[in-house]
Structure formats: C-alpha cells, structure tokens
Amino acid sequence: MPDTSRQTLPHVHDVVIIGAGPCGLAVAARLREKAPGAIFTDEEHRRHRFLHRYGQSMPLKQVRNGRVTCCGRPTASDTHDLDITALDATHDDWCGRWNKLFKCYNIEHLRSPMFWHVSPVDRDALLGYAYSQNRENELLEIHHCVGKEVSKHMRKRTRTQKCSAHSACNARVEINERDRIDYFNPSQALFSDHCRAVASRYHLCDDVVKKESVQDISFDVVQGISVNDEPLFTVTTDRGPQYARTVVLSVGPANQPSIPRHAFKAFSATESLPQVCHSTQIETFPDTVVRTRMTNGQRTKVLVIGGGLTSAQLSDLAIRKGVTKVWHLMRSPIAIKTFDVELSWMSKYRNLEQAYFYSADTDEERLQMVRAARGGGSIPPRYHKKLKDHISRGRLELRTETKLVNAQFVTTEAGGRWKVETEPAVEGIPLFDFIYFATGIETDVAALPYLQTMRETHPIDEMGGLPCLTEQLKWKDDVPLFVTGRLASLRLGAAGPNLGGARTGAERIALAIQEHFEECKREDKISGDIAAADKDENEWERFVLGHGSKYSCLVEH
Structure with missing residues (x-):
C-alpha cells in the first residue's frame, strides 16, 4: 500500500521568489543560467570585496583588451535545476503588473538604455534580440x-x-x-517580448508564477516538515502556506501607495475620496466619470499632481484622450534628466560613481549618495518637449513650485467636482472633474506587513526606510532571505530600483544561493558520514554483546 503520510507532506521549494516583475525574472533566469555574461571588470573584481569573495566563480571583462575571461568553474552548476516558484499578488505571469501599467499609460518606449534588461547571457542580449527579430526600427535614440x-x-x-x-x-x-x-530606448513591446523569450529559454513559463498575495514570512524549524531540524521559510499567502529553503524578495517599492490627505480636511483618514486616484491604482484612463462627461459633450478638466515622468505621461495622455484642459502642479522646479539617475552612473563597465558607492564606509554615507544621485522626480527631454507643445496650444497649464493646500468636493448641476486652493494662490483655477496623484511611493521596510515576523525574530539595522543587508543582499548571514530592487538600494546603488540594478542584484543573489546550497550539501555529507560510522560501530557492539550476527557486520563492509 502507498505511504499516505508521505504523500500528504507539503512540498518544500528550493527558491521562492516574491514578486514576478523584471527583478524577479532576472533572479530566476540567472539561477538557471550555467554560463552568464560578464557584468564586472577585472579591476572591479580586485577592488570590491563582495566580488573578491567568489574568486573565479564569475566571468570578468578585461579592461586592457576587452576580452571576457570565463570563470574557473561553471557558475551556478548546482543551481540551474533548482525548484523555483514565484508568487505575485496581481498576476500569474512574469511582468504582468508592469505590462498592465505600461498599457494603461499608453507608454510606447522605456526610459532605460539597451543594456538594462533581465537576461543573464550577455550585456547586449536585448540589442541582439532586437536585431535578430528585425525590430531595430523600434529603438528610439537617446x-x-x-x-x-x-x-x-x-x-x-x-x-x-x-x-x-x-x-x-x-x-x-x-x-x-x-x-x-x-543609448537607445527599446519599445515596450520589444522589451516585453524579450522578457517572454528569457522566461521561455529557462523554462520559467509553465506554472512557475502563482497568483498569491503574501501575508507573512517566517524562518524557523517546521515540525513535521524540516529534515534534521533544518530551518525553513514559511511563506503564508491568501491561499495557504508555501515552504522554501531560500526566499528572494523582489517587490519593487513594496509599500502601498498613499495620497497626501492633508489637503482633504473634510474627509477622515479612512474615508474614500471621490474622483481621486493614485497613478499606480488606475484601472481605466481617463476615469469613467470623465469619459461620461466627455461623451455628453461637457468640457472636462483634470488636475495632475507630481513632478516625475509618470505625471508628465498622465498629462500628455489625458490631452491625447480628449480632456479639454489639464492642470499640472509640481511642488518643486521642473527637473529635466535623461534617466532617473545622473549620466555619471550610467555605464556598462567601470562605473566610477558606482565604485565610489561600493567603497563607502557606512550605510549612512551610501544613503546620502543614493538620494543625491536620484534627487526627486524628473522628466526626460522627450516628454518635456511634449508638455511644452501642449502648453503652447493652450491645453496644459503647468505650475511649478506650487502646492495643493485645500480641496473641497462640491456638487454642481453637471455633477461632483473638486474646488482646490494652492500655495501660492493661483487666480482663475477652475473646478476639476478628477484629481490624479503621481507622487510615487515612499519605501519603508518597517511598514511592510509580511516582514513584521522577520523583523521581530531576526532583527537587522534599517536606514532611511531601507534594510541594511549583507553584501550578498542577504537579510543576515544565517538567514537566506535575499532582497533585490529598491529595498536593496543600500547595496546596489542609485540604479538599484531600476532595471539597471536587476542584473547586478540577480548576479549577487545567484552566487550566494549557489554558495548556500553547496554548504548544505557539505553539511549533509558530514552528517551522513557520521551516521554511517555510528551504524558500523553499533553493529560491532551488538555482535560483541551476542545480540547480533557477524555476517551483518560483514555486509556493511
């Protein structure tokens, strides 16, 4: 008869990735790649201790002649067959939320350059994919x-x-x-297809991503599941627990978007705001209320608040969708930058600013460098030109260094609208049909509900809302919870929240996971040798005492 107790034991995954965005896909692909491409130079390898730790386990680009030196032993030889699963709160496929937001905003091209992508094979994988598919016409020069x-x-x-x-x-x-x-921007369609090609190449498509919302993460011995008292992760989701030996957290900004409530004095903190939405929570654009009024032939006015690229994209899209006029408020002067970070941080290899960052002595110094490099929200020149065109045609009113200080919802014959007050005051500001906040998301690891257990049982230092991880992007040396993306900015640098940090983070995590499982194998081998020796000794002892047979001893040898 089959052993029913064995069949009912929960499955233990080798790796559970929380978050199925580009960073999560980059980690999964890197774990399956036997021969990754070089992302560091030999000079960086000698200079930075987190690279020196792995010796010859990664390929390096030679500065003098440009050649790539292969690693001394196959990288990730023990990890490419790992049991990997990914959990995502909103979709059951890779980059589902990413693709949804790009489609909702009607964004045609990414802001990032061609060497920022998720493939571990080569720095030029996305560029090569574009030419192999005859889609180089989808590249937009920066x-x-x-x-x-x-x-x-x-x-x-x-x-x-x-x-x-x-x-x-x-x-x-x-x-x-x-x-x-x-330095070309890939089209969103090209990047999305490339991500699907990467997932297909490494067999990450079939049932790897599960639509489950994570509620809690704990790390301890699990009774009835752990073997030899091995600590395991229990990832509790809305569909039940998942068990894993290692966990990778790739959740982007992570925290829930929040609308500044100080201007809505007539509403309590828990009361929903009518005809107000955060940019990350948009389902249809413009909102149904605005669409209905446009269909009825009414003049519509929308207020967009924010100083970054998303706010510019919403203003541009609202005008192209037929909104009569858009008002755009920024609390700071407009910042025009090609990328989220300064150009001095942008380089394939030998990134000087990144080297300064890696050499920083304290996390406080690193945090200051990240904040200085990223600054606040910024708009690339291409979208700044679009905004100026809309202003010249009278479709857009852009007010910088202006704050929203009060908003009242008033009912008129044409329906509810918002009456707003600003600082400094703006004369002739109209009533608005809808308000969109493109104010970003504040990252605070202390506010993440599913990390509260880990913070209590395995506390670590935090700085500026970010966890102070190890150089391997690990929660602690003895806790194999890895973090990538924005939450790992104190280790990855200013480009950590962007695609630029995806491959770097994946490289560090894959090497660390490889090292973790090699250590587990060594411990299992030692335990097995000890158990075998104990068994031999017990057999001889039984024979001497007259309780056993000498033939059983001979069988063992």
Whole structure:
C-alpha cells in the first residue's frame, strides 16, 4: 500500500521568489543560467570585496583588451535545476503588473538604455534580440548623452550642420562615442517580448508564477516538515502556506501607495475620496466619470499632481484622450534628466560613481549618495518637449513650485467636482472633474506587513526606510532571505530600483544561493558520514554483546 503520510507532506521549494516583475525574472533566469555574461571588470573584481569573495566563480571583462575571461568553474552548476516558484499578488505571469501599467499609460518606449534588461547571457542580449527579430526600427535614440570622445573633425561638422544654443555639441556628455549603439530606448513591446523569450529559454513559463498575495514570512524549524531540524521559510499567502529553503524578495517599492490627505480636511483618514486616484491604482484612463462627461459633450478638466515622468505621461495622455484642459502642479522646479539617475552612473563597465558607492564606509554615507544621485522626480527631454507643445496650444497649464493646500468636493448641476486652493494662490483655477496623484511611493521596510515576523525574530539595522543587508543582499548571514530592487538600494546603488540594478542584484543573489546550497550539501555529507560510522560501530557492539550476527557486520563492509 502507498505511504499516505508521505504523500500528504507539503512540498518544500528550493527558491521562492516574491514578486514576478523584471527583478524577479532576472533572479530566476540567472539561477538557471550555467554560463552568464560578464557584468564586472577585472579591476572591479580586485577592488570590491563582495566580488573578491567568489574568486573565479564569475566571468570578468578585461579592461586592457576587452576580452571576457570565463570563470574557473561553471557558475551556478548546482543551481540551474533548482525548484523555483514565484508568487505575485496581481498576476500569474512574469511582468504582468508592469505590462498592465505600461498599457494603461499608453507608454510606447522605456526610459532605460539597451543594456538594462533581465537576461543573464550577455550585456547586449536585448540589442541582439532586437536585431535578430528585425525590430531595430523600434529603438528610439537617446539624444544629448553620447559623444565625449568625438573627434575634432566630427565636432566641427556637427556645429556646422546643427549649431544652436541647445544642440548636442553644447550638451554635457559623459558617454563615449563608441557606446552610442547602447543609448537607445527599446519599445515596450520589444522589451516585453524579450522578457517572454528569457522566461521561455529557462523554462520559467509553465506554472512557475502563482497568483498569491503574501501575508507573512517566517524562518524557523517546521515540525513535521524540516529534515534534521533544518530551518525553513514559511511563506503564508491568501491561499495557504508555501515552504522554501531560500526566499528572494523582489517587490519593487513594496509599500502601498498613499495620497497626501492633508489637503482633504473634510474627509477622515479612512474615508474614500471621490474622483481621486493614485497613478499606480488606475484601472481605466481617463476615469469613467470623465469619459461620461466627455461623451455628453461637457468640457472636462483634470488636475495632475507630481513632478516625475509618470505625471508628465498622465498629462500628455489625458490631452491625447480628449480632456479639454489639464492642470499640472509640481511642488518643486521642473527637473529635466535623461534617466532617473545622473549620466555619471550610467555605464556598462567601470562605473566610477558606482565604485565610489561600493567603497563607502557606512550605510549612512551610501544613503546620502543614493538620494543625491536620484534627487526627486524628473522628466526626460522627450516628454518635456511634449508638455511644452501642449502648453503652447493652450491645453496644459503647468505650475511649478506650487502646492495643493485645500480641496473641497462640491456638487454642481453637471455633477461632483473638486474646488482646490494652492500655495501660492493661483487666480482663475477652475473646478476639476478628477484629481490624479503621481507622487510615487515612499519605501519603508518597517511598514511592510509580511516582514513584521522577520523583523521581530531576526532583527537587522534599517536606514532611511531601507534594510541594511549583507553584501550578498542577504537579510543576515544565517538567514537566506535575499532582497533585490529598491529595498536593496543600500547595496546596489542609485540604479538599484531600476532595471539597471536587476542584473547586478540577480548576479549577487545567484552566487550566494549557489554558495548556500553547496554548504548544505557539505553539511549533509558530514552528517551522513557520521551516521554511517555510528551504524558500523553499533553493529560491532551488538555482535560483541551476542545480540547480533557477524555476517551483518560483514555486509556493511
């Protein structure tokens, strides 16, 4: 008869990834890749201790000749067959929420360059995929960031052809001309298809991602499940517990979006706000209320609050969807940047600013460097130009250094609208049909409900709302909970929250997981040898005492 007790034992995964976005996919793909591409140089390997730890376990790019040195032993040879599952609160496929938001915002191109992607094979994997699929026409050149080593003849020719106060020849550049091919924005469709190709390549498509919302994470010996008192993770979800030997947390901003409530004095903190929405919670755009009024031929006005790219995208999209006029409020002066971080942080290899970051002595110093590099919200030149076009046509009113201080919901014959007050006061500000907040999400690890148990049982230091992880992106040396994405910014740097940190984080985590399972195998082997020796000794003892047979001893040898 079959052993029913064995059949009812819960399954223990090797790796559970919480969050199925680009960072989660990058980790899963890297764990399945036997021969990853180089993402560090030999100089960085010698300089930074977190790289030196792994010796020759990773390929490195030689600075002098550009060649890639293969690792001394196959990287992740023990991890490419690991049992991996991913849990996502909103979708059952990779990058589901990512694709949904891009579709909702009607975003055609990413903001990031071509070498920011999720594939572990090669730095140029996305560029190679575009050419292999004959889709190079979907790449949009990023202007004003390439050309440091342009020859004297080329600079003279550029000035002759398009000399102006804002031309490329006068722009501040930090990227070499030879890297121009990397500084294109991929289309959202191309990037999404590339992610699906990566998932397919590493067999991560079939039932790997499960739609489950994580409620709690704990790490301890689980009675009836742990073998030899091995501590396991219990990941409690809305569909029950999942058990794992290692867990990777790749949850992006992680915290719930919050709308600044100080301006809505007539509403309690728990009361829902009518015709108000945070940008991350948009289901349809414009909202049904605005669509209905547009269909009825009414003039519609929308208020967008925020200073980053998302706010610019919403203002642009609202006008293109037919909203009569959009008012856009920013509490700070408008910041125009090609990327979220400064160009000095952007490089395939030998990133000088990243080297300064890795060499920082304290987490407080690193936090200051990250905040200085990222600043507040910023808008790329391409969208700034769109906003100026809308302003010139009278469809957009942009007010910088202006704050919303009061908002009252009033009922009119045409329906409910918002009456707002600003600081400084703006004359002639109209009633608004809808208010959108594109104010980002404040990251605070202490506020995450599913990490409360871990913070109590395995406390670590925190700085500026971020956990102070080990250099391996591990919660603690003896707790194999790994963190990537924005929550790992104190280890990954200013590009950690972006696609730029996805592959770097995946590389560190994969090497650490490989090391973890190798250590587990060594411990199991030692335990097995001890158990075998004890068994031999017991058999001889039984024989001497007359309780056993000498033939049983001979069988063992």
